[in-house]
Amino acid sequence: MNMEEEYKGKEATLFKKLEGKKVQCLACAHYCQIPEGKTGICGVRKNYQGKLYLIVYGRAIAVNTDPVEKKPLYHFLPKSLVYSIGTIGCNFRCQFCQNWDISQYMREKGAGAEILGQDLSPEKIIDHCKRNKIPAVSFTYNEPAIFFEYARDTARLAHENKMKTIYVSNGYESKEALEEIAPYLDAINVDIKSFSEEFYNKICGAKLQPVLDTVKRVKEKGIWMEITTL
Numbered sequence: 001m002n003m004e005e006e007y008k009g010k011e012a013t014l015f016k017k018l019e020g021k022k023v024q025c026l027a028c029a030h031y032c033q034i035p036e037g038k039t040g041i042c043g044v045r046k047n048y049q050g051k052l053y054l055i056v057y058g059r060a061i062a063v064n065t066d067p068v069e070k071k072p073l074y075h076f077l078p079k080s081l082v083y084s085i086g087t088i089g090c091n092f093r094c095q096f097c098q099n100w101d102i103s104q105y106m107r108e109k110g111a112g113a114e115i116l117g118q119d120l121s122p123e124k125i126i127d128h129c130k131r132n133k134i135p136a137v138s139f140t141y142n143e144p145a146i147f148f149e150y151a152r153d154t155a156r157l158a159h160e161n162k163m164k165t166i167y168v169s170n171g172y173e174s175k176e177a178l179e180e181i182a183p184y185l186d187a188i189n190v191d192i193k194s195f196s197e198e199f200y201n202k203i204c205g206a207k208l209q210p211v212l213d214t215v216k217r218v219k220e221k222g223i224w225m226e227i228t229t230l
C-alpha cells in the first residue's frame with residue numbers, strides 16, 4: 001500500500017511543528033517528537049509530510065452498550081446505560097493489559113499495519129445514542145488521550161444533544177488536552193495503577209507524576225472523578 005492509498009484518518013489539532021518536518025504531539029504526557037513518516041509511542045498519531053494525523057479518527061475497534069457501573073463509575077448517572085467506544089493503540093504498554101490485542105496492536109504489527117475498526121463517525125455515535133435513548137458516551141477500552149480529536153468532536157456533539165460524556169483514562173492526558181476537552185467532559189475514571197515510579201517505568205512504559213498531575217487538574221476543573229487502583 002503506498003502513502004496515497006493509506007488511510008490517514010484526520011489531521012490532528014493537538015500538535016506543533018518543529019524544524020525539518022518534525023512535529024511534536026501535544027495529546028499526552030509523552031509529548032512525542034515525531035519525524036516525518038513515523039508515529040508516536042501510541043502508534044496512532046502519524047507525521048505525514050510535517051503534519052500530524054490521527055489515523056484512527058472515526059475507526060472504533062470496540063463498541064458496546066454497557067452499564068455505567070462497568071466503566072466503573074458508581075456515583076455518576078447510576079443505573080444508566082453508556083455507549084462505549086475505543087480504538088486500537090495506547091500510550092502505555094502495561095504488561096497486565098486486559099485489552100492487549102487492541103491496545104498494543106500497532107506495536108505488534110508495526111508500521112503500515114491495517115487500521116482496524118468499524119467506520120463510526122461522531123455523528124453516527126450520537127445518532128445511535130439518540131435513537132436508543134442512551135444518555136451518555138464513554139471513551140474507554142484504550143486511552144482516549146491518544147484519539148483526542150475523535151473523542152473531542154464526539155463529546156462536543158454529545159453536549160449539543162444534551163448527552164453526557166465519560167473518559168476512562170490512565171491519567172496521561174496532557175495539560176493542553178485536558179484544557180480543551182474539559183468543557184465537554186462530565187466524568188472521568190482515572191486509573192492510578194501504583195504509587196511506585198519504578199512500577200510505572202518498568203511495567204507500563206510511563207511515569208507516575210503526570211498521572212497525579214492529571215488527577216489534580218481534573219479536580220480543579222470540577223469534573224466528576226472516580227479513581228481506580230488496579
Ligand code: SF4
Binds near residue numbers: 026
Ligand atoms: S498521544 Fe502521546 S504517545 Fe501518542 S503520539 Fe501523542 S504524545 Fe506520543
